[in-house]
Amino acid sequence: MQDLTHFIDGKHVKGTSGRFADVYNPATGEVQSRVPLASKAELDAAVASAAAAQTAWAATNPQRRARVLMKFVDLLHRDMDKLAEALSREHGKTLPDAKGDVIRGLEVAEFCIGAPHLLKGEFTDGAGPGIDMFSMRQPLGVAAGITPFNFPAMIPMWKFCPAIACGNAFILKPSERDPSVPLMLAELMQEAGLPDGVLQVVNGDKEVVDAILDNETVAAVGFVGSTPIAEYIYGRGCSNGKRVQCFGGAKNHMIIMPDADMDQAADALIGAGFGAAGERCMAISVAVPVGEETADRLIEKLTPRVEALKIGPFTAGDDVDFGPLVTADAKRRVLGLVDKGVEEGAKLVVDGRGFSMQGYEEGFFVGACLFDNVTRDMEIYKQEIFGPVLSTVRANTYEEALGLAMDHEYGNGTAIFTRDGDTARDFANRINIGMVGVNVPIPVPLAYHTFGGWKKSAFGDLNQHGPDAFRFYTRTKTVTARWPSGTKEGAEFSIPTMG
Numbered sequence: 184m185q186d187l188t189h190f191i192d193g194k195h196v197k198g199t200s201g202r203f204a205d206v207y208n209p210a211t212g213e214v215q216s217r218v219p220l221a222s223k224a225e226l227d228a229a230v231a232s233a234a235a236a237q238t239a240w241a242a243t244n245p246q247r248r249a250r251v252l253m254k255f256v257d258l259l260h261r262d263m264d265k266l267a268e269a270l271s272r273e274h275g276k277t278l279p280d281a282k283g284d285v286i287r288g289l290e291v292a293e294f295c296i297g298a299p300h301l302l303k304g305e306f307t308d309g310a311g312p313g314i315d316m317f318s319m320r321q322p323l324g325v326a327a328g329i330t331p332f333n334f335p336a337m338i339p340m341w342k343f344c345p346a347i348a349c350g351n352a353f354i355l356k357p358s359e360r361d362p363s364v365p366l367m368l369a370e371l372m373q374e375a376g377l378p379d380g381v382l383q384v385v386n387g388d389k390e391v392v393d394a395i396l397d398n399e400t401v402a403a404v405g406f407v408g409s410t411p412i413a414e415y416i417y418g419r420g421c422s423n424g425k426r427v428q429c430f431g432g433a434k435n436h437m438i439i440m441p442d443a444d445m446d447q448a449a450d451a452l453i454g455a456g457f458g459a460a461g462e463r464c465m466a467i468s469v470a471v472p473v474g475e476e477t478a479d480r481l482i483e484k485l486t487p488r489v490e491a492l493k494i495g496p497f498t499a500g501d502d503v504d505f506g507p508l509v510t511a512d513a514k515r516r517v518l519g520l521v522d523k524g525v526e527e528g529a530k531l532v533v534d535g536r537g538f539s540m541q542g543y544e545e546g547f548f549v550g551a552c553l554f555d556n557v558t559r560d561m562e563i564y565k566q567e568i569f570g571p572v573l574s575t576v577r578a579n580t581y582e583e584a585l586g587l588a589m590d591h592e593y594g595n596g597t598a599i600f601t602r603d604g605d606t607a608r609d610f611a612n613r614i615n616i617g618m619v620g621v622n623v624p625i626p627v628p629l630a631y632h633t634f635g636g637w638k639k640s641a642f643g644d645l646n647q648h649g650p651d652a653f654r655f656y657t658r659t660k661t662v663t664a665r666w667p668s669g670t671k672e673g674a675e676f677s678i679p680t681m682g
């Protein structure tokens with residue numbers, strides 16, 4: 184069994200805390216490696232050397248910094264198969280989906296190649312007599328990212344690419360469930376020309392997260408994960424004076440109007456509900472058909488499709504729709520919630536609880552489950568299940584369906600399927616959710632737009648990637664400059680105005 188490392192100052196470094204966590208192959212259920220869990224002392228040392236490296240990095244011109252990302256993009260393409268394999272081996276998702284995970288991160292790296300343009304400040308020539316005014320966007324220093332297990336390539340890249348392009352050093356604390364790909368990404372950044380120390384990967388659990396939140400040098404923290412931890416990190420980070428953005432859990436509703444193309448809606452629900460075994464923050468977990476007839480038609484179309492879903496290990500190739508859950512705990516939790524839904528009176532139309540994968544009996548597989556007649560008071564409706572479970576809540580009217588999505592505490596993504604432009608437009612305008620799809624089930628914005636939910640799905644005021652990331656990872660300095668002769672003569676006692 185292999186012991187993984189941290190990546191500090193351009194080198195793989197063994198953990199010294201003596202604490203480790205097991206990393207599983209979810210398809211077989213076997214422990215395949217151990218990841219070191221860093222102590223506060225290890226984190227503090229990594230931050231100190233990141234701070235030392237940051238000064239020269241910030242002084243490197245933005246075009247040169249961008250060139251590192253250009254090269255990084257090439258290296259990601261070169262190593263795509265290797266990255267996807269390592270990702271699937273620890274996460275469990277299929278290989279094509281693992282490549283998607285890498286590519287959605289790579290696209291943010293591509294966007295960040297525009298750093299020289301994105302970092303251009305503002306300038307007013309002649310703001311007053313002989314006075315120029317300009318604003319610069321300067322890096323914060325050392326920023327940190329704490330990332331979840333479900334996108335071990337994409338989300339680390341969403342964090343470190345813009346932070347580093349802006350001239351910061353970055354401490355990445357990836358999920359302890361699948362830390363290998365983040366370590367590989369750090370190696371590739373180094374191969375691309377990033378100076379040692381500018382990107383440090385420090386593995387660990389709550390102990391190292393708390394050390395990040397309490398470290399005085401860390402100026403900003405970006406978090407992605409579950410809502411209770413997001414809230415905790417936001418509170419502790421902000422009260423320690425840091426700039427913090429935290430993205431949390433989700434319960435994404437898809438509304439199906441009576442005029443929707445029902446085959447298209449059913450296909451969309453299958454991909455969005457069960458892709459990556461439902462372990463996506465933008466997965467659709469609630470289908471809301473409007474009208475009894477729509478609901479009956481939808482369930483009729485969904486049932487055989489859900490029953491036909493192919494589940495298996497990533498090694499089985501393209502013939503698999505989704506793989507196992509990430510850990511035995513995740514499997515237990517999802518099965519427990521399905522039991523709870525049955526107890527609460529929801530109708531389990533397709534029951535995947537008994538699924539067992541031949542030859543992989545110890546793997547963390549759960550079969551696809553489809554619920555009908557779910558109601559808003561049930562636990563399976565209130566909680567994020569994060570598994571291959573789609574709940575159907577029947578609504579009588581469009582207003583009821585809209586109200587359901589609006590009243591839910593989460594507000595990450597949502598979608599409406601309809602042929603009526605007026606309904607779609609009304610929905611997009613009124614809904615209190617950050618990302619909206621119109622006949623698109625998973626409306627994840629592309630790299631040059633920004634990603635972020637509302638309500639309990641996000642804490643902080645700027646989104647991830649796109650132009651917001653360049654705002655989050657820089658601070659503005661505004662200079663008012665006057666160069667005429669005679670500035671030294673006479674003092675000004677009243678505040679200058681433009682009147």
Ligand code: NAD
Pocket residue numbers: 329330331332333334356357358359387388389392393407408409410412413430431432433463464567569595636640
């Ligand atoms: P998680 O909250 O368990 O872990 C996320 C990170 O926080 C990990 O790095 C973990 O080590 C750390 N952590 C865990 N417990 C901690 C604690 N008590 N104190 C301090 N740090 C702690 O989340 P997860 O299970 O890895 O990921 C799944 C969750 O992430 C889901 O809720 C999903 O919706 C959410 N998610 C949200 C987005 C988004 O952009 N909104 C994207 C992806 C995933």
